[in-house]
Amino acid sequence: MSANCIFCKIIKNEIPSLKIYETSKTLAFMDIGPTAPGHALVIPKYHGAKLHNIPDEHLYEILPIAKRIALALDLAIESPEGEGYNVLQNNGRIAHQMVDHVHFHLIPKRDSTSGLVVGWPESEEGKAKIKEIHAKLEAAFKAVEESSPIKI
Ligand code: 5GP
Numbered sequence: 001m002s003a004n005c006i007f008c009k010i011i012k013n014e015i016p017s018l019k020i021y022e023t024s025k026t027l028a029f030m031d032i033g034p035t036a037p038g039h040a041l042v043i044p045k046y047h048g049a050k051l052h053n054i055p056d057e058h059l060y061e062i063l064p065i066a067k068r069i070a071l072a073l074d075l076a077i078e079s080p081e082g083e084g085y086n087v088l089q090n091n092g093r094i095a096h097q098m099v100d101h102v103h104f105h106l107i108p109k110r111d112s113t114s115g116l117v118v119g120w121p122e123s124e125e126g127k128a129k130i131k132e133i134h135a136k137l138e139a140a141f142k143a144v145e146e147s148s149p150i151k152i
């Protein structure tokens with residue numbers, strides 16, 4: 001827990017929130033600034049700014065809980081144009097992260113005017129370097145995995 005973190009304060013009930021579900025490790029609640037009706041957040045109770053700062057055992061529940069909230073949103077929110085949704089998790093200011101406590105956005109996408117607008121420009125540099133980066137990434141991943149083995 002971090003004393004100055006707004007999401008840690010929500011976990012500790014020091015500031016109010018509209019909670020949806022919680023366990024000893026995970027909390028789901030409504031986003032106070034929704035980009036679409038039903039916009040919700042799922043967070044580990046462990047404080048860490050970026051995904052790689054969170055120990056695996058504090059991440060295992062996140063996707064099963066997010067999945068069930070997505071199903072509940074489909075039941076709870078009207079869907080005039082379909083039942084899509086985006087799961088978004090930002091890391092770092094340059095990647096649009098404003099709250100430095102890991103959070104997964106669940107954003108219903110019901111029509112073209114609300115919800116997440118995704119820009120997907122193709123990177124010429126990315127294309128040109130795809131094989132070179134793949135080789136570096138494979139080696140780097142091995143080093144990461146060796147220092148922090150995945151245990152499931
Ligand atoms: P980020 O840009 O860091 O990925 O998203 C942070 C999210 O946290 C935003 O969607 C914002 O509306 C939400 N948020 C910020 N402060 C509060 C708060 O005090 N309560 C709740 N429920 N959501 C918050």
Ligand code: ZN
Nearest residue numbers: 005008047101
């Ligand atoms: Zn926190």
